[in-house]
Amino acid sequence: MRLTKTLLASLILAPSLAYSSVTIDVPSGIQLLTVNGKDAGYSNFGFDSKDNIVLDNGVNQLVFRISKIVMETGSDKTKFKSQPLVATFDAKDKDISISVPNIKTLQQGMEFNSKPTFELVSDSKALVGVKKDQLGLTFSLTADMAQEVKDYNQTNAVASLSHYSQSNTKTVDIQLDDDVYQSLKRSFKSASYEERKKFLTWAISNLEE
Structure with a gap:
């Protein structure tokens, strides 16, 4: 009898457990730098990627950058890494994807850094209430992103x-x-x-x- 009750309780709770978090889909070419102020385990060379991450419901903050191979001049290719971007948002029980422009050339990348645009998308619509910003750092191999984000979060910057x-x-x-x-x-x-x-x-x- 006790086993039956346990199974019944599990079946009742299963749907709520399945939708009690926020899942972030991270597309190819996007590199997570920090998640809620913590180092996301990124590579300074920008060749790592994550398919998705699961976060608790509520307020979350992602810091990421575009990191991909682009055309430089002629047939030459180079690695483009954008300035770090910040997205702070409040969401519950959603699947969210990061949407950025499809940058193909170094020139497009430079233009993106000058005027960055991106969206957090859920159910084919831009998530409402997302605060967006750019850290505007000169990225280096020794940059401590967790510390940079900590300092940023103590300011009155928009995100x-x-x-x-x-x-x-x-x-x-x-x-x-x-x-x-x-x-x-x-x-x-x-x-x-x-x-x-x-x-x-x-x-x-x-x-x-």
Whole structure:
């Protein structure tokens, strides 16, 4: 009997366990540098790659770069590594992929570094609320990316964790204000004519408080 109950509980919990995390699909040519401030085990030469990573639901931060072979001049090829890019986002139970332009030449890579664009995509749509930035470092073989990201996150930069937390707090405050308005609106509509008159008289007399 106990075994039957255990199996039943496992079957009930299985769907929720399967969708209790965020999966990041990392396409070829993208190199993860840090994940939530921790070194992702990247190669300084840029030839490593990961198919996907699984993160907890909630706020996460990825720092990555484009790292691929591109055409330089004529038939010559070279390794292009973009400036590190930052994506900070809040997601729950989603499969997300990193989408970047298809850079084929060194010139395109240089233009990308000047004006980088990328998306985090889920269900064929850009994920809403992603904060994006570029670290703008001169990447070197000795760069300590975990330390660089730690320093970045202590600033007020757009995709820093400190700035993201402040932005979310403001969003919550605005949402609470809207909830109060909607509650008052519902109460006013359900009140009688006399009750509405009394409320309006009181509201106008206390408008400046």
